[in-house]
Amino acid sequence: MELIEIKSLKVTFPTEAGPVRAVDCVDLQLGVREKLGLIGETGSGKSVLTHAILRLLQPDALCEGEILYQGRNLLGLAPTEMRRLRGRELALIPQNRALNPLQTVGKQLLETLRQAGYSKKEAAAKMPELLRSVGAIDPDSWTKAYPHECSGGMCERIVIALSLAFSPSLLLADEPTKGLDSLNRARIITLLGAVTRNQALLFITHDLEAAAMLCTRLALMYAGELVELGDKDTVFENPLHPYTRGLLFALPARGMQPILGRSPPLTALPDGCRFHSRCPGAMARCRRQHPPLFDTGNRHFCRCWLYV
Amino acid sequence: MLEVKDLTVSFMTGPSIDKDRKQSLRAVDRVSFSLKKGEALGLVGESGSGKTSLGLALLQLIRPTFGSVCFCGIELTALDGRALREIRPRIQPLFQDPTSSLNPCMRIGTSLEEALRLKAPLSKEEARTDALKLMELVELEPGLYSRYPFQLSGGQNQRAALARALALEPDLLVADEPTSALDVSVQAQILGLLQKLRQERGLTLLFISHDLEVVKKMCDRVAVMHAGKLVELGKTEEVFKNPTHPCTKSLLFPDLEVGPVPTKRSFSKAAARIPDEKGFSGLAAWTAARGKLNSCFSGNGPEISGFSLLSFLKEKFKPCKKRMQQEPRWENANKNEELVEISKGHWVLSPSSFSILD
Amino acid sequence: MVLEIGNRYILRRFFSGLLAFLLSITLTFFLLRSLPGDYMTDLLLEIGRYAPPELVASFKHEVGLDLPLPKQYLLYLTGILKGNWGHSFEYGLPVFSLIREKLYWTLVLLLPSTLLSAGLGIGLGACSGWKNGSKTDAFLLHSLVFVGAVPSYCWGFAGLFIFSFRLGLLPFGGYVSLPSTEPAGLFRHALLPVLTLTLCSVPGIYYLMRNSMLDTLGEDYILAARARGFSESRILFQHALPNSVLPVLTMTSLHCAHMLAGSVFIETVFAWPGLGLLTFSALEAHDLPLLQGIFLVDTLLTIIANLTADLLYPLIDPRIRSRIRGE
Numbered sequence A: 001m002e003l004i005e006i007k008s009l010k011v012t013f014p015t016e017a018g019p020v021r022a023v024d025c026v027d028l029q030l031g032v033r034e035k036l037g038l039i040g041e042t043g044s045g046k047s048v049l050t051h052a053i054l055r056l057l058q059p060d061a062l063c064e065g066e067i068l069y070q071g072r073n074l075l076g077l078a079p080t081e082m083r084r085l086r087g088r089e090l091a092l093i094p095q096n097r098a099l100n101p102l103q104t105v106g107k108q109l110l111e112t113l114r115q116a117g118y119s120k121k122e123a124a125a126k127m128p129e130l131l132r133s134v135g136a137i138d139p140d141s142w143t144k145a146y147p148h149e150c151s152g153g154m155c156e157r158i159v160i161a162l163s164l165a166f167s168p169s170l171l172l173a174d175e176p177t178k179g180l181d182s183l184n185r186a187r188i189i190t191l192l193g194a195v196t197r198n199q200a201l202l203f204i205t206h207d208l209e210a211a212a213m214l215c216t217r218l219a220l221m222y223a224g225e226l227v228e229l230g231d232k233d234t235v236f237e238n239p240l241h242p243y244t245r246g247l248l249f250a251l252p253a254r255g256m257q258p259i260l261g262r263s264p265p266l267t268a269l270p271d272g273c274r275f276h277s278r279c280p281g282a283m284a285r286c287r288r289q290h291p292p293l294f295d296t297g298n299r300h301f302c303r304c305w306l307y308v
Numbered sequence B: 001m002l003e004v005k006d007l008t009v010s011f012m013t014g015p016s017i018d019k020d021r022k023q024s025l026r027a028v029d030r031v032s033f034s035l036k037k038g039e040a041l042g043l044v045g046e047s048g049s050g051k052t053s054l055g056l057a058l059l060q061l062i063r064p065t066f067g068s069v070c071f072c073g074i075e076l077t078a079l080d081g082r083a084l085r086e087i088r089p090r091i092q093p094l095f096q097d098p099t100s101s102l103n104p105c106m107r108i109g110t111s112l113e114e115a116l117r118l119k120a121p122l123s124k125e126e127a128r129t130d131a132l133k134l135m136e137l138v139e140l141e142p143g144l145y146s147r148y149p150f151q152l153s154g155g156q157n158q159r160a161a162l163a164r165a166l167a168l169e170p171d172l173l174v175a176d177e178p179t180s181a182l183d184v185s186v187q188a189q190i191l192g193l194l195q196k197l198r199q200e201r202g203l204t205l206l207f208i209s210h211d212l213e214v215v216k217k218m219c220d221r222v223a224v225m226h227a228g229k230l231v232e233l234g235k236t237e238e239v240f241k242n243p244t245h246p247c248t249k250s251l252l253f254p255d256l257e258v259g260p261v262p263t264k265r266s267f268s269k270a271a272a273r274i275p276d277e278k279g280f281s282g283l284a285a286w287t288a289a290r291g292k293l294n295s296c297f298s299g300n301g302p303e304i305s306g307f308s309l310l311s312f313l314k315e316k317f318k319p320c321k322k323r324m325q326q327e328p329r330w331e332n333a334n335k336n337e338e339l340v341e342i343s344k345g346h347w348v349l350s351p352s353s354f355s356i357l358d
Numbered sequence C: 001m002v003l004e005i006g007n008r009y010i011l012r013r014f015f016s017g018l019l020a021f022l023l024s025i026t027l028t029f030f031l032l033r034s035l036p037g038d039y040m041t042d043l044l045l046e047i048g049r050y051a052p053p054e055l056v057a058s059f060k061h062e063v064g065l066d067l068p069l070p071k072q073y074l075l076y077l078t079g080i081l082k083g084n085w086g087h088s089f090e091y092g093l094p095v096f097s098l099i100r101e102k103l104y105w106t107l108v109l110l111l112p113s114t115l116l117s118a119g120l121g122i123g124l125g126a127c128s129g130w131k132n133g134s135k136t137d138a139f140l141l142h143s144l145v146f147v148g149a150v151p152s153y154c155w156g157f158a159g160l161f162i163f164s165f166r167l168g169l170l171p172f173g174g175y176v177s178l179p180s181t182e183p184a185g186l187f188r189h190a191l192l193p194v195l196t197l198t199l200c201s202v203p204g205i206y207y208l209m210r211n212s213m214l215d216t217l218g219e220d221y222i223l224a225a226r227a228r229g230f231s232e233s234r235i236l237f238q239h240a241l242p243n244s245v246l247p248v249l250t251m252t253s254l255h256c257a258h259m260l261a262g263s264v265f266i267e268t269v270f271a272w273p274g275l276g277l278l279t280f281s282a283l284e285a286h287d288l289p290l291l292q293g294i295f296l297v298d299t300l301l302t303i304i305a306n307l308t309a310d311l312l313y314p315l316i317d318p319r320i321r322s323r324i325r326g327e
């Protein structure tokens, strides 16, 4: 059975300029222990999607559709029930290595472990073990440190440790490699791979290479909707959507050819295909009609009129 | 055009958990290099290796503790006050966070005009047309002239910041991770723009980055920094093909995927041999690790517990410092502090006894 | 560990406070000397007489005002150090004891109202920011805008009118005859002025706290804490509140010093025999020694308030702590 199943999810925020749909009709499944990379640019709605899964959006955001977690619709759960799921079953590795700057790492770990149901003693005993599992050689010195005394790579490890305190079944990692140098990036990716061997992982990033190293399936988002979904190798070797191709060729290692223009603001989405103003293969139809997600076989989906 | 000699920047630092209380940290430690006109030099290193400090010291935004920065024959470290202000327009920075490097209360156009007026007194009309010309140069739509930075995307802001730097017609552009806060496709746009400008305007570029792929694409030469020191310097192709210093290798490592490190010269053979003996087995280990990892992730590999896998990986991803400790010769290399030319234009920080290795 | 970092830091802060103190008393000394008019002339003119120059001169000679300025300044400084702050012209009493007595009454108002306004401002601001967008928030915001917009003495009058005149619950003002420290009476007399003072400084602290809370709630670690399933109260008290209180701290200490000056109005309205009233009369009368003394105390209190904030800050914020250690 699928661990999590997102069915035509729409997230709308009310703004002064009228409602803005940050996530539009996203369908996504994630199996047990599956690792899915969610790739998209800033503002493509990938973070909103994760926050919607955890129901952490601001209260006036409107979520439509269904998010089924082990058959239960998360959007219909009572707040207390949802809180019980957060952390325990669905854990978030937040963006920007978010740690409370006023508390020592140890204190925050302890708090989280206590929340996970350990007694004070157990939590204190478990803490070094947890830190070691994310690669701390000297856990004691880590627990005494304040977040500002830790390097970026260290903070990322600590944040990962915090999210592992509960042994959740799904880990949502929001741009964990952002701003890290290549060495630390590689270490964090391998660490993530190692610690989620028994868990499902939703890896949100705009770092294509990191996603390729870690994930088995990739989903690409553009302007709030899913544009391509497929197994990692198929997507990398045979990218279908022009946007995916553009992204791959924009990588420095693959020629660094930029995609012209920029993504449309969510407040003023064009008619037809949302990518058409930047698409080299745009046809007349693309300007008029919004393409659905086509199944091109081989578990590979693409939202483009080229694959009718 | 730019001659840097023995440049040193020290800070007093607070304690971090692995350092003692109160110490002076040499963020940049006796770095020397030179830059020809129109050249692009890439400065790479792990975070904390002092590359940003070096950039700021060149701009005289932090004053070096020691050493000289000679720009077009003018000694910058000796300048002060007015004289420094006069030379500053000729060396312009481009920072990582585009939104915070523009004044949030100033329209894009006004920002540009302010910079233009610094260069020459202009009437309102002239300033406006010049500003629009600049915006065209960096491929910004003229409609953004009267927008505020918060209304623009990261890429557009970075373009505006670049336009503002160009307004002063600088000879040298110091770009400190100009694209690491941007998306991949936008990064490609900005970098392409930088390259175009280099060709058209003969701009000299110091490009600070931790992304080796980008540096490989952008720069003629690379300089590798570690712990404040310049450890390797050479033509980009040469350094990428023939990385010699362990630090360079450790940086290249996560990105080296195909092909062995060519060992043309006996010299680099020797360099590659030392690690082998000391248990650091080079590319093969990486590839093996990769294979193992991949099979672990996909669940059909040998069952390794998370912990042992990690310790295995830790071996492989040793940061520079540790790797050098494993290789005593290289550790000493840092103490002797001497750049040795191992092939034409390829310098490596190494012990003076280096040649004995052959 | 905290003490270890502290010693040098505290010393440095202490010395910079001292320096500020010296600078400011020097400034007030010379400023006061440059005021036009003098005590004797004013006094005589007030009685409706012409002031004979000889009389004025002999008065000046007697109190030492005819000495050259540097000499006067030196005498003044040594006087302060010896605890001899001079004698008031107007009251004929030693300045020090005069101020001490009035300061007591001012502090009776000031300390409770500082604590109260800090507590209320932080509490309401936190509540408002936490429930941003709700009815509570809107209500608090609007009512505090209103409270802040009305001048302090108006609140004083309103309070007097309602509670003393109409309801007759509280005394009209003034204080219990001087030596009385009978708590009930003191409380009844001080209640209205303290409340009025509090009312004026709550809005400022409230706004700052509300904004700071909103900023903190936007931080990723709050989101992360939610994602870990922590209870809302835990997030509020463990994570959001400590972080958002930091910027309010400095503000509150400055507010305390500010209230000292602002209490003139309140003291006038309630006929409270505090430092504010004394300042007013001393100014009117050109009572130089008294004015000097009052300014000295004002400066001292402001510096102490700042010093407290400076010392509290590193206790709460580890980032400041390590910066201090690095200095």
Ligand code: SF4
Residues within 6 Å of the ligand: A241, A242, A243, A273, A274, A275, A276, A277, A279, A280, A281, A282, A283, A286, A291, A303, A304, A305, A306
């Ligand atoms: S639908 Fe048309 S415009 Fe859109 S991506 Fe496909 S070809 Fe391009």
